Amino acid sequence: MxxxxxxxxxxxxxxxxxxxxxxxxxxxxxxxxxxxxxxxxLPPAASISRYIERIDESRRYANFAPLVLELKRRLAEAKGLQETQLAVVSSGTQALMLALRLLAPNGGLCMVPSWTFAATPGAAHWAGLTPWFVDIDRDAWALTPALAREALRSAPGPVSAVVPVSPFGAAVPCPEWDDFRDATGIPVVIDAAAAWDALEPGRAPAVVSLHATKALGVGEAGVVVSTDAALIAQVEERGNFGLYGSRISQSIGINGKLAEHTAAVGLAALDxxxxxxxxxxxxxxxxxxxxxxxxxxxxxxxxxxxxxxxxxxxxxxxxxxxxxxxxxxxxxxxxxxxxxxxxxxxxxxxxxxxxxxxxxxxxxxxxxxxxxxxxxxxxxxxxxxxxxxxxxx
Known part of the structure; x- marks a missing residue:
């Protein structure tokens, strides 16, 4: 002392x-x-105004309108991804719910670190899973793949998903979690809410928040990134009432779409x-x-x-x-x-x-x-x- x-x-x-x-x-x-x-x-009105003018001209306010698509493209480019490897949704919590519901549709336990924001287990619950709380590593401030493997030995039932969490924007070892899924067969969804800058995308979907309190903030929005383009396509479908390329629902979904005015703030924030x-x-x-x-x-x-x-x-x-x-x-x-x-x-x-x-x-x-x-x-x-x-x- x-x-x-x-x-x-x-x-x-x-x-x-x-x-x-x-x-x-x-x-x-x-x-x-x-x-x-x-x-x-957030960016001042003067920086956002030129994007608002484009909305006034297009009269497109939602439903994958031009600014949303531009925001998606620019965010993907910033992470070295193709547009098909990133989805934008209305909030980070919605993004977690969509990814978990997609990868673990049949319920069961969702392993989450006990030390996290309440949105993490809350999203698991709303996706039809039961949060199962486990401990973190002191040095990593987080659940690690090694701890997750050890915890599985004491699981009180079938584990349908694991949600590791980035502590306050720290990098998450995405390749190690991809290896964890390959070895265990258990889907992984990474809660990287504050980790936009540190994130190195992998196959496991990683969810980033663009809430106003984040380093890259737009007010309220979320991003899902994965090198698995097919998975991202399914996230977008589920977040659009199950519609994808037609007016016929292919799956049961929700309204998780991003509004065009929010995208205007996002583009100004990227500038x-x-x-x-x-x-x-x-x-x-x-x-x-x-x-x-x-x-x-x-x-x-x-x-x-x-x-x-x-x-x-x-x-x-x-x-x-x-x-x-x-x-x-x-x-x-x-x-x-x-x-x-x-x-x-x-x-x-x-x-x-x-x-x-x-x-x-x-x-x-x-x-x-x-x-x-x-x-x-x-x-x-x-x-x-x-x-x-x-x-x-």
Whole structure:
């Protein structure tokens, strides 16, 4: 433990007093307004307007209209894919539901890590599966193929699908999960909600969210990518009432189509993506340089663009650290506040012991990470974290 680490936390608001015993004086340099933990910034109206004008001209607002098709093409090109290897849908959760329903249509258990956002097991449930919670690897912050193989030995019933999750935009080893499916015969759907920049597509469908809080955000949308073009075609069919190339339903589907106005925002977001991407990475690098000796970041943090700065530390709980930082005017958030098996919505679902998931939930905290976060604000947060953890006391 760092000198003064535990004691520093117990001092509470005295940490921030401008003078007196135990005060750091940090508040003398406090920004004029509190620093929000998350404040999404979509492209401005001026950047979107030229795409809106095209919608006005075409009078096409949905049903795979021109801007949706252009967005699909540009997203595919960004990942080195053919247009037939990527589908765009109305939300990331809808994308998970469609992929799971397609690959595991007969129900059964869906293996999911207990430490994830509630959308993951929720999508499994709505796809007709029963979430089965398993633990994560401490270093990977995620369910790994090796852990999944081990968990299968204790499965309480037939396992119809596995959903590994990218923790806060970290890369997912897609080839290893393809090998897992080949070896076990169990379909894999990858929840890569925040991992657009880090994603290396494989055969297993990977689902990315384009929610406003993501590094590449459009408001609300989802993407499914896979090198298996036939699978993507089926996702698009199921997301269009089962219609594909005719007005006759080939399968029972839902309405998961993306609206043309949302695609307009997406195209404007792609126009500014190179600049925005570098800004996200610059912010992450400054955080890593400032507190990387005190906290642990998700694997690959600052190597790819992510819209969150999530940290774990061995000295305080997320609740304690968050309380101290909030007192200094710094917004924080426990993005995945509890392991999912602790949520009332999933009480009674089958699960294996998940000590690493519970540890991660208790020790993980989101720090401010916004597109327009200034260097001064990051440095202020860095100084505050160092004071709370006792490094500079």
């Amino acid at each position: 760092l000198p003064g680490g535990a004691a520093a936390v117990k001092h509470g608001r005295n940490l921030w007093s401008d003078s007196g015993a135990g005060g750091s004086g940090l508040l003398l340099n406090r920004p004029a307004a509190s620093i929000p933990v998350c404040r999404p910034l 500014e993506w190179p600049t925005r991407r570098l800004r996200w990475i610059d912010n992450a690098c400054r955080y890593r340089a400032g507190i990387g000796d005190l906290v642990t970041f998700p694997p690959g943090f600052a190597e790819h663009a992510v819209a969150t700065c999530v940290v774990q530390n061995p000295w305080t709980t997320a609740e304690e650290l968050g309380r101290e930082l909030e007192a200094a005017g710094i917004g924080t958030l426990r993005w995945w506040q509890e392991a999912c098996h602790r949520h009332p919505a999933f009480a009674g679902m089958p699960r294996l012991p998940a000590p690493e998931s519970e540890r991660a939930a208790a020790m993980t905290l989101g720090l401010p990470m916004t597109p327009d976060l200034s260097i001064a604000d990051i440095d202020y947060v860095v100084d505050a974290v160092r004071i709370v953890l006792g490094a500079d006391r």
